[in-house]
Amino acid sequence: MTAKQQMMWRAVPEAMYDFTILPERLSEMLNVAGVLFMVALAAFLYIVMVILINVLKLKNKIDRKNDDFLLCDIAYFYEKGRRDEQEDSILISPMSDYLDHGVAVAVSDGMGGLAYGEVISRYVTDRLRELHPIDFDDNVKNAEIIRRISDEVYENYHLGSGATLVMVQIKDNFMNFYSVGDSNIILIRGGRATVLNPKQNYIFLLIRKMAEGGMSTHDAYINNRARALVDFIGNVNCRVLHTDSPIRLYEDDIILVCSDGVTDTVSASKLCKQVSSQYSAASSAQRLKLAIKSKKNPKQDNYTGVLIRMERSFL
């Protein structure tokens, strides 16, 4: 090796680590890359922090009321039956708001035999949809909102038409309900179905009168007007029946919010054959719908039902 070659051999490795001799453009690129790396690292740390904060917030929210936080598995069916028009209408609030506002489910049933039933039931659910999110804790205010909707209907139709309304609101394992008319809110718990909402029909007045008079109530059930509604959406200053404080729900509870087209064909006491906590809400809804169809009721009314199955969260 010549002296010149020896000098070059030594000079090359030293030059490799001497950035001052790098081309100016390469140096700029390295600087930019460094800055970008730092920005990416900061962004990554920020995202990780945001995720952690949200997870902690979520955990707090879940722990706030209960260790056993329950989720709602929801399914619905919506059929015309033998009627010319579908006069039922439903509302299910967005599940994306479940943790903050819970879920609201409503079924409105246009009054049969009267004009504009389908328009009014749709109007009721549309108005409730506009009001979303509905405050879970202020049930008196919510009842007042529904009463005002009824007054709005009255102003347009002057008792010429109307609808029923049942609405449940579920949040943090508790449920409030609102009811006007004779649609149904049914709780299926432990294999037993219970209609939760009192019906606002004439028979209630007859039974009260007869019971207070110490009589049997048989005559109330054979009265021609027994099922006539004494209150409904579209009546002026209607009474909205609502829970004073929320009802506690448990795992495997099923809530069926439905029009009377469902219970006229499959009575509440026989619902448990089709609806069970063993099945998903969709499966139960499918079974119930098939059961109604298989009855082939020649006077089958519109039938609409929303099933809510309370299930444990694995979060």
Add this chain to the structure above:
Amino acid sequence: MIEYYAFKHRGDAATYDDALHMCIIPTTTMVLYYGSHQNENYKRDSEMLTDIFASDYVQSDFSVLCQVLEATITKDAEYMLLRISDSEIISVRCGDIGAKIVMGGEMRSLPNGRFGLHTGDRIVCGTGKFFEKLTDEAILCDALVSEDCSEWMNLMVRRISDVNELRCGNLTAVNFIVRGQTD
């Protein structure tokens, strides 16, 4: 203040054999006697209860009243004795008599003895026959929906009527709502 409503119905029986006695001053005290589920002593027991509730004994200490009752009426009598105020209820139950309390969105059986109450708590006591056709969920919802005791009772009666048209023997029940202190 305690709001209450009592329901007594003969049903399809020939006579009304249960008994319900109340005294609301100074504290609401009640005895519900399940005579229709009883032996032939129900008439004698009923008369004894009428006498006790007409006497000063009804205002005496609850334990004293219990002792008087136990000493007076038939040994196997089915009855419920309670005293209720805004802050507590004390009760003794013997036999097939139900008592439920609605609080915090849930319904529980009212235990024998002393139990703390808060404004808005609701209680229903009745004979086994009264509760026979009612589910806990139904009683709970009727309690939460109704504005007063009479409406709550009528909603429960309607549920019983839907099953048997009140053709089921004597029905006796009383319900209470704790309204809290009023000015």
